[in-house]
Amino acid sequence: MTETARPLRRDAQRNRERILLAAHDVFASRGFAATLDDVAHHAGVGVGTVYRRFPTKEALVEALFADRLEDLVSLAEDALALPTGWDGLTMMLRRSIEMHAVDRGLRDAALCIGIDKHHFAKVGEHLVPLIQDLFDRAHAEGSLRSDVGINDLPIIMATVTDLARHTPPDRPAIFRRFLGLIIDGLRADPANGDLGPAITQADVEAIVDDCVPPIEARQRHKN
Incomplete structure (x- = not known):
């Protein structure tokens, strides 16, 4: 037996x-x-x-992406080890977007698109303070415009990675071009205009949640 x-x-x-x-x-x-x-x-x-x-699909998503999201934590730690907050923040932005551009699953997991946020809450508890430290350092040194905050980051990532999804695979320079434009726009400059009201966490959740319907809703619709 x-x-x-x-x-x-x-x-x-x-x-x-x-x-x-x-x-x-x-x-x-x-x-x-x-x-x-x-x-x-x-x-x-x-x-x-x-x-x-x-x-459930959420169980599969957790098994597949929990460890991979820890790579973003390691990336943020490496970014904090760079000489300036600006260097760290832009390195984090460039490398994470490169990772997400070639892996839509990782992108959806990082942004919690189509999955309940509590599934990756522990990763977020480690990652968010590290990214906030990058923003704080860049603000303190005067390299990052003062009206940009951590809530702007997921919107930037969602925008550029969505552009990457629609970019021909042999033309990655297209989404990198617009990422470069965005990074230049993040620099502190006396000539910067007013961006208007700051992005809130509620704004981020509303925008991200609208990207892909929740898993349960898709499953009900399918059935």
């Missing part, structure tokens, strides 16, 4: 790894708008096999 159980456990592990690899490919190209059916098809397994390993 033990000898019979062991191959089943190995098969289960192989199926789990196959599903995770397929989910990486599917979410990278389609973001969280992809379904578990899409993942099952790409993995070459029945959708029932996917549901046995991951009863």
Whole structure:
């Protein structure tokens, strides 16, 4: 009986790894708008096999992206180690957007698009203070315009990565061009005009939540 159980456990592990690899490919190209059916098809397994390993898409998303989001925490730590807040902030912005531009799943996970925010709350608890430190340093040294804050960052990231999604793969210079324009606009300058009311957390959530319908709503619509 033990000898019979062991191959089943190995098969289960192989199926789990196959599903995770397929989910990486599917979410990278389609973001969280992809379904578990899409993942099952790409993995070459029945959708029932996917549901046995991951009863909801959110469970699959957590398994796939929790560790990868920690890479953003490491990136922010590296950014804080640079000589100036401006260097750190712009390095964080450029590298994170490069990461998200080639992986829509990572982008959706980082911005919590189409998934409840509590799933990655622990990562946010580590990441947000680090990014706030970058903004504070850049403001203190006078390199970052004073009317730009941390709530502007997700909007910038969503805008440029969405542009990258519509940019031909062989023309990455297009979205990098506009990222460069945005970074230049972040610099403190006596000639800067008034940007108007500051972006609030509620503004960010309303804009990001509108990018992709919640997973539960899509599943109900599909059913």
